[in-house]
Amino acid sequence: MNEGLQDRLEKFGLSLYMIRVTLAASLSWLAVHSLYGDRYLYFAPLAAILITQSSVKASLEKGAYRLLGIVLGGIASLVVGRFFDVGALSILLMLLLGIGVATACRINIQAVSQVGVTSVLALTFYHDGYIVWRVAETLIGVLIALIINMIIVPPKSFVKVKDLALKGSLTLSDALTGLTSGGRDAAQALTALKLSGELLGKSTQLQKELHFTLSHYQCRKELGTLSQATSHLSRVHSYVKGIAEEISLLPAHYAAADWMTEVVTATADCIALYGTRTLSDAECGRSLPESLRRARDVQLAWFSELQGQCPLAAFRDLGAVFSHLNRILEEIERADYAAISAAAQPAKATPARAIRFIQKGLSHKL
Incomplete structure (x- = not known):
């Protein structure tokens, strides 16, 4: 991107970060819609928005933590969901299992929090194949966000x-x-x-x-x-x-x-x-x-x-x-x-x- 063009765009609030986020989210939605249709289209854009950072390295780390948290949270919800219906007890057991294992393994706090979020949502959508869709579309969103970060960089x-x-x-x-x-x-x-x-x-x-x-x-x-x-x-x-x-x-x-x-x-x-x-x-x-x-x-x-x-x-x-x-x-x-x-x-x-x-x-x- 040209330095003069960037300065003019920032005067109207179009910062480099905003350009990265909007492109990554839009392309993620388009990619998932082309591949899967209308199922859970919001996961890929959501992942692209949340992991886009000022540098590729920071985005890569955040994307890795998010994927790790989703996988661990999904496994915990699958284990608990086989034996319990959605309720206070199942959520308690699921969070104890997922967050406890993540904490014991000294996993980054960003991944630990994602374990809790994914566990609750996965248990709620347990019968709808939520976990598989979430992992696949999150991965697509992370990859597109990383590519955008690698291409669109500050001028000079x-x-x-x-x-x-x-x-x-x-x-x-x-x-x-x-x-x-x-x-x-x-x-x-x-x-x-x-x-x-x-x-x-x-x-x-x-x-x-x-x-x-x-x-x-x-x-x-x-x-x-x-x-x-x-x-x-x-x-x-x-x-x-x-x-x-x-x-x-x-x-x-x-x-x-x-x-x-x-x-x-x-x-x-x-x-x-x-x-x-x-x-x-x-x-x-x-x-x-x-x-x-x-x-x-x-x-x-x-x-x-x-x-x-x-x-x-x-x-x-x-x-x-x-x-x-x-x-x-x-x-x-x-x-x-x-x-x-x-x-x-x-x-x-x-x-x-x-x-x-x-x-x-x-x-x-x-």
Whole structure:
């Protein structure tokens, strides 16, 4: 769906969720009517409405729980219905059996509640083949809802997910730079550090959900590269958290020293440069390998100089900071090497196909 079209539709209340629900329910009713006629037509649209969520994964989970609850509830009603008529005692026994077994098996609460609903309705319609119709038509509704969720997705989802990862990397770089400022700036750096973790985590979650959609099939290679880059940045984020903890234990004159600012800033620049090169189309005037080499030289130079100037206890704590900073550089170096290898390998394997994709503009299609 075009992004401009979606914005215009939402002004009139036609959100993406509403479009998914109405299409899934309508197609479910049409499919069941074509297959079975006029028997229990409402089960398939009802299932489609109830399981449609914002993502395919969430819809799949909800649909699985609903089907599981219907099957368990149907079995409980069949067992009790063979020996008892509809009444307070039969409903009591049926719910004790169905919900008790579901709870004992540690089944999700959504499936447990569906067990109770199906049990009562199945016992009421016991002589009308309710259970078979309910399971079959619910399955049809679930499948159609999942297909609709896989086809109709927010416009430019891949670009938005990629932007989240880019913003997370730049925010992480700013957070690392601000850790040596002290006072209010240090508090802001900790806030930025938390925000960067949330951005990278959200990007990772949305990337997993994109794998379930059909419209992003042509972006599967770029999606794999993005997932790899986000994974490396998440590890870098854990190292920055360690640096924040270690710096908070240092005396103020060490944490806010000019040499500490120089060392930390050189490392933070490598994070920002890697994120910009890998996650955006912006031109980078600097070379990442050269920036990594410079940052490592600055670390080694200051670490050597501080050996003879600092007390043993302070030098031990400083060593922890320098160790985390070096791990960041190593992680970015590995990430850059992995990105270059992934980009070069397909070009050697299938050059003709890559040229056709570029000519058609499919390499940038979202």
